[in-house]
Amino acid sequence: MSKADLNLLHALDILIEVQSVTLAAERLGTSPPSVSRLLARARDMLDDQILVRAGRGLVATERAKELQSGIRHLLAEADTLLNAHAAFDPGGLERRFTIRANDGFTGAFASGLYNILADQAPRATLRFAQEHEFDDEALREGRIDLDIGASRAMGPEVRLQTIFRDHHIALARDDHPIFSTDISPETFAAFPHISVSRRGRSTGPVDEALQKLGLTRHVPLIVPSFLIALSALAGTQLIALVPRHVLPVVRNLGMALRWFDIPLELESVVLAQAWHPRFDADPAHRFLRQCVRTVCQSFPNGFHFMK
Numbered sequence: 306m307s308k309a310d311l312n313l314l315h316a317l318d319i320l321i322e323v324q325s326v327t328l329a330a331e332r333l334g335t336s337p338p339s340v341s342r343l344l345a346r347a348r349d350m351l352d353d354q355i356l357v358r359a360g361r362g363l364v365a366t367e368r369a370k371e372l373q374s375g376i377r378h379l380l381a382e383a384d385t386l387l388n389a390h391a392a393f394d395p396g397g398l399e400r401r402f403t404i405r406a407n408d409g410f411t412g413a414f415a416s417g418l419y420n421i422l423a424d425q426a427p428r429a430t431l432r433f434a435q436e437h438e439f440d441d442e443a444l445r446e447g448r449i450d451l452d453i454g455a456s457r458a459m460g461p462e463v464r465l466q467t468i469f470r471d472h473h474i475a476l477a478r479d480d481h482p483i484f485s486t487d488i489s490p491e492t493f494a495a496f497p498h499i500s501v502s503r504r505g506r507s508t509g510p511v512d513e514a515l516q517k518l519g520l521t522r523h524v525p526l527i528v529p530s531f532l533i534a535l536s537a538l539a540g541t542q543l544i545a546l547v548p549r550h551v552l553p554v555v556r557n558l559g560m561a562l563r564w565f566d567i568p569l570e571l572e573s574v575v576l577a578q579a580w581h582p583r584f585d586a587d588p589a590h591r592f593l594r595q596c597v598r599t600v601c602q603s604f605p606n607g608f609h610f611m612k
Contacts, residue, residue: 311383314376316343317355321365321373322448324356377447381583393588395426402593405434405443406453409531409547410576412554417600426592436503444581450593456577464585465577466594468601471548472573473511476555478538479563490515490568494522499534499545502527511546514569538562548574576601 320329330337356363411433422429443449500507507524528534534545584590
């Protein structure tokens, strides 16, 4: 396969993803007329329109959608094959990495990960993608490079690597009345709570632990992200449960919040990074995974936050 063919496949992959000649040109660093010519070549080669008009925009044809995962697989294999014997130099790496993680992890580690890349791979780009309620195909389809979050089953072919263990703590405004009493399971359950859930759930392991003690909590507010939960604590008697690695975000934002240990026996949370096996031998992807592990090595011993 010639370099020109690989460039065509790369352009085709981006065209199907963004469904816009203009946006694809921006991503490829070229002009819209050049991308239009590439699209014409792809249409002739595949005997398919690839993109068709839909109102004022373009949408990918069904065949183009079917082809995209195969195109990405070919590109990854070609990159691995062509670079197998070349010395990997992150300083010359021009690549856009996409990581899917919640805003708690992103807020805590994005700056540290950026600093590593800026120092070792200054021409690489780092993009954090939002979590979606139902989107377990993103790794397989190559739309993201890494999925970082609580360890869970993601299919037999997906690789998982633990990066650290964490546990949840509770947060409230710094003058919350709970701090004027002994924090017991009873006082903990007596105040209203915020639930952080993309799926709109209001219960979890903490409710099971309370139930064993004959207690229940009231959860009048459910939000989709940790940062929204932190913002909602001010001026209320609400309590939010967050992973401990979110505390530096509170500190960096100067929020008038205070944390305390949850007076219940709860299991720790295992944070893992997941990727598709086609990237196992990709030196750039291995570099990314190592960067994630490096920036997370400071946890848990490196995080100190005053109560």
